[in-house]
Amino acid sequence: MSVSDPIADMLAKVRNAAVVHHERIDISASKIKLEIVKILKTEGYIGNFKKINQGRKNILRISLKYDESRVSVIHGLKKISTPSCRVYSKCRELPRVYNGYGTVIISTSFGVITGKKAAEKMVGGELLCIIW
Numbered sequence: 001m002s003v004s005d006p007i008a009d010m011l012a013k014v015r016n017a018a019v020v021h022h023e024r025i026d027i028s029a030s031k032i033k034l035e036i037v038k039i040l041k042t043e044g045y046i047g048n049f050k051k052i053n054q055g056r057k058n059i060l061r062i063s064l065k066y067d068e069s070r071v072s073v074i075h076g077l078k079k080i081s082t083p084s085c086r087v088y089s090k091c092r093e094l095p096r097v098y099n100g101y102g103t104v105i106i107s108t109s110f111g112v113i114t115g116k117k118a119a120e121k122m123v124g125g126e127l128l129c130i131i132w
Contacts, residue, residue, distance in 0.1 A: 008079040011129055018064055018072035029058035035112035036105055043103050045074050045131055080127040090124040102132030
């Protein structure tokens with residue numbers, strides 16, 4: 001079965017795995033998914049990740065992160081742009097997620113970066129998702 005929005009599918013898998021307290025999940029890999037997972041790692045939302053080559057298929061194995069009381073570090077994920085409705089933002093109009101406690105992920109001409117880095121570089125782009 002083909003997926004019309006692979007990024008939204010990846011975010012739903014991460015969200016669902018965090019709700020039921022899975023330690024790790026496997027998702028199909030792509031370049032943009034890898035960049036989003038790298039951002040999630042540097043921002044501290046996931047524990048670790050590894051790219052696994054299985055013949056012609058590439059898989060991203062993501063280790064989820066929990067606090068001492070077994071509550072997920074990821075409280076929410078939301079896809080902003082969809083294949084049918086792209087959402088773009090200028091550098092001065094980038095949204096803030098929970099007053100700066102969350103992260104917005106943007107696809108720019110510099111690659112996939114966070115909203116903070118996009119504001120520093122004074123560049124806008126397509127709003128991919130927000131996480132808090």
